[in-house]
Amino acid sequence: MNMSLSNTTKLVHLDLKGAPPRISYLFELIQLFADLGANGILIEYEDMFPYEGELKVLQSKAQPPYSREEILSIQDASNSRGLEIIPLVQTFGHLEFVLKHKTFRELREVDYCLGTLNPHRKRGVWLVQEMLRQVMELHPKSTSLHIGGDEVYMLGLGEESKHRLSTPGHSVHQLFLSHIVKVAKGIQESFVNLKLIMWDDMLRSMTPETIKESGLVGLVQPMLLDYSPALDVGNTVMLMEKYKSAGMSQQWVASAFKGSTTVYTCITNTQRHVDNHLQWFKVAASLSAGIEIKGIALTGWQRYDHLSVLCELMPVSVPSLASCLQTLLQGGFTDEAQMKVVETFGTVEIGDTERLSSRTSSSFTGAKLAKLIVNLMSDVESGELRHFQNNMFVRGWFTPYHRQKRIISPLIAQQIKTQAKMILDVVECNVQDVRQEMCLLYPDSTVQEWMDQHVTPVLEPLQNLLRDMESVLNEMGLCT
Structure with a gap:
C-alpha cells in the first residue's frame, strides 16, 4: 500500500x-x-x-x-x-x-x-x-x-x-x-x-x-x-x-x-x-x-x-x-x-507557519532568513500598516483634499507623524535585517527585486503621506 x-x-x-x-x-x-x-x-x-x-x-x-x-x-x-x-x-x-x-x-x-x-x-x-x-x-x-x-x-x-x-x-x-x-x-x-x-x-x-x-x-x-x-x-x-x-x-x-x-x-x-x-x-x-x-x-x-x-x-x-x-x-x-x-x-505544527518565527533549534542554512521573513511579512500584512489611510486622524485632517490644498492642523500632524513613525521604524528595522541576511544567500539583484515586489508597495503610501505632510508644514512655516 x-x-x-x-x-x-x-x-x-x-x-x-x-x-x-x-x-x-x-x-x-x-x-x-x-x-x-x-x-x-x-x-x-x-x-x-x-x-x-x-x-x-x-x-x-x-x-x-x-x-x-x-x-x-x-x-x-x-x-x-x-x-x-x-x-x-x-x-x-x-x-x-x-x-x-x-x-x-x-x-x-x-x-x-x-x-x-x-x-x-x-x-x-x-x-x-x-x-x-x-x-x-x-x-x-x-x-x-x-x-x-x-x-x-x-x-x-x-x-x-x-x-x-x-x-x-x-x-x-x-x-x-x-x-x-x-x-x-x-x-x-x-x-x-x-x-x-x-x-x-x-x-x-x-x-x-x-x-x-x-x-x-x-x-x-x-x-x-x-x-x-x-x-x-x-x-x-x-x-x-x-x-x-x-x-x-x-x-x-x-x-x-x-x-x-x-x-x-x-x-x-x-x-x-x-x-x-x-x-x-x-x-x-x-x-x-x-x-x-x-x-x-x-x-x-x-x-x-x-x-x-x-x-x-x-x-x-x-x-x-x-x-x-x-x-x-x-x-x-x-x-x-x-x-x-x-x-x-524543532516543531510539528506544520500548518502553522507562524511557528517558524519562534523556532530556536532550526540549524539549516537559511533558517535565520526564514524567521526574519516570517516576522517582516507579519508586520507588512498588519492592518495598522496596510490601512493607515483609514486612520481617524488621516481621514479627518489629511485627506487627498487637504493634501491638494496644502493645509493641515499642526497639532493633528504631530499625532499622525508619531503613529506613522512608530509603525515605519519597526518595519524598516526588520527590512534591514532581512536585506542583510538575504544578501548572504542571494544576488543583490534578487534582494532588491524581492523588496520592490513584496515590501516597498506597502511602505510607500505611508512614506509618501509623511513626505507630503512635512512639505505642507514647511510651506506653513511650521517645519518640525
Missing part, C-alpha cells in the same frame, strides 16, 4: 528562473536535499545557464549566470551525494526568457504572447535544439532530460498555424505533437540513450489514438503535474490509464512543496503541500498493474513564469520540503515522519 511512490525516484525541482542561490548556498541546498531523502534534482536553469554563441543573449542580465565550471561543480556535488541530475529545458511554451529578445521576436506564435514558439519556423526548431545541445554537453553524466512542453498558450493562433489548420486533417493537437516529436528525435540523434520527459497538460484532451499516431510513444515519458491539496484522484487515475492505453506505461508525477499557492505567496503553507502528496498516494494506490511510476518531482516554483513576481524563497520552504519528503519516505505523514521533521526543525 502506497509503496509505489515511496520506492520511486524523488526529484527536488530547483527553479532558477528567479532568486538563483549564490553558488555557496546552492552547494548547501544540494547537501540538504540529500539529507532530507531526495535522490535527484530536476534543475531548470532558464537564463542562469551560460549559453554561448548566438544564444549568449539568453544569459541573465540581472546577475551573471552560473559559469561552466560552476555548472560542473553543481553536478559533482550532487553526484557525490547520490543525487541524479535531470536538466529541464523548455522547448515550446514558457519561452519568455528567449522570445522577449528582439533577435528572436519573429519566432513567437503570436506577437503579444512571449511564451509560445512558432512551430513552423526552421530557426525556431534550431533554437530549441541548440539550447538542448548546449545544456546536455555540459551534463555528460545525465541520462534523462525534461523538455518541458506545458502551457503552450495561443498555439494555433499565429498566421502560419492558421494556414496549416485551414487544410483538412490538421488540428492544434497535431501542431503540438509534431513539434515535440521533431524536437525529441533531434536531441536523441545527438544523445542516443537519453531518456526524455515532458509535462502532460497539453496531452490531456487528446485521444489515445491521436497520441499513438503522432510517433510520441517510446520517445517521451509524460510527467503528470497537479499541485492541489484537493487533487481529483479519480480523474488523475483515468488520465494515467489513458496514457497507458496510448502505449505510455512509464510515467512520472509532479507534486509541489512551494510556489503553487498564489503567484505572490511569500510564506509556505506546509499543510497544503503535505495534503497534495497524500492525494498522490491515493492515485498511486488506485492504478492498474501495467503503469510504472518512474518517480515524483517535488516542484518548487520560484516564479509562475519569467515575467511574474518571486514567490516563496527556498529558506521559508525547507520545512515544507522536509515534511513532503518524509511523507513520501514513510508512506504518509505518520508519527515517524513528524518526528523526523521535529528532529530537524
Whole structure:
C-alpha cells in the first residue's frame, strides 16, 4: 500500500528562473536535499545557464549566470551525494526568457504572447535544439532530460498555424505533437540513450489514438503535474490509464512543496503541500498493474513564469520540503515522519507557519532568513500598516483634499507623524535585517527585486503621506 511512490525516484525541482542561490548556498541546498531523502534534482536553469554563441543573449542580465565550471561543480556535488541530475529545458511554451529578445521576436506564435514558439519556423526548431545541445554537453553524466512542453498558450493562433489548420486533417493537437516529436528525435540523434520527459497538460484532451499516431510513444515519458491539496484522484487515475492505453506505461508525477499557492505567496503553507502528496498516494494506490511510476518531482516554483513576481524563497520552504519528503519516505505523514521533521526543525505544527518565527533549534542554512521573513511579512500584512489611510486622524485632517490644498492642523500632524513613525521604524528595522541576511544567500539583484515586489508597495503610501505632510508644514512655516 502506497509503496509505489515511496520506492520511486524523488526529484527536488530547483527553479532558477528567479532568486538563483549564490553558488555557496546552492552547494548547501544540494547537501540538504540529500539529507532530507531526495535522490535527484530536476534543475531548470532558464537564463542562469551560460549559453554561448548566438544564444549568449539568453544569459541573465540581472546577475551573471552560473559559469561552466560552476555548472560542473553543481553536478559533482550532487553526484557525490547520490543525487541524479535531470536538466529541464523548455522547448515550446514558457519561452519568455528567449522570445522577449528582439533577435528572436519573429519566432513567437503570436506577437503579444512571449511564451509560445512558432512551430513552423526552421530557426525556431534550431533554437530549441541548440539550447538542448548546449545544456546536455555540459551534463555528460545525465541520462534523462525534461523538455518541458506545458502551457503552450495561443498555439494555433499565429498566421502560419492558421494556414496549416485551414487544410483538412490538421488540428492544434497535431501542431503540438509534431513539434515535440521533431524536437525529441533531434536531441536523441545527438544523445542516443537519453531518456526524455515532458509535462502532460497539453496531452490531456487528446485521444489515445491521436497520441499513438503522432510517433510520441517510446520517445517521451509524460510527467503528470497537479499541485492541489484537493487533487481529483479519480480523474488523475483515468488520465494515467489513458496514457497507458496510448502505449505510455512509464510515467512520472509532479507534486509541489512551494510556489503553487498564489503567484505572490511569500510564506509556505506546509499543510497544503503535505495534503497534495497524500492525494498522490491515493492515485498511486488506485492504478492498474501495467503503469510504472518512474518517480515524483517535488516542484518548487520560484516564479509562475519569467515575467511574474518571486514567490516563496527556498529558506521559508525547507520545512515544507522536509515534511513532503518524509511523507513520501514513510508512506504518509505518520508519527515517524513528524518526528523526523521535529528532529530537524524543532516543531510539528506544520500548518502553522507562524511557528517558524519562534523556532530556536532550526540549524539549516537559511533558517535565520526564514524567521526574519516570517516576522517582516507579519508586520507588512498588519492592518495598522496596510490601512493607515483609514486612520481617524488621516481621514479627518489629511485627506487627498487637504493634501491638494496644502493645509493641515499642526497639532493633528504631530499625532499622525508619531503613529506613522512608530509603525515605519519597526518595519524598516526588520527590512534591514532581512536585506542583510538575504544578501548572504542571494544576488543583490534578487534582494532588491524581492523588496520592490513584496515590501516597498506597502511602505510607500505611508512614506509618501509623511513626505507630503512635512512639505505642507514647511510651506506653513511650521517645519518640525
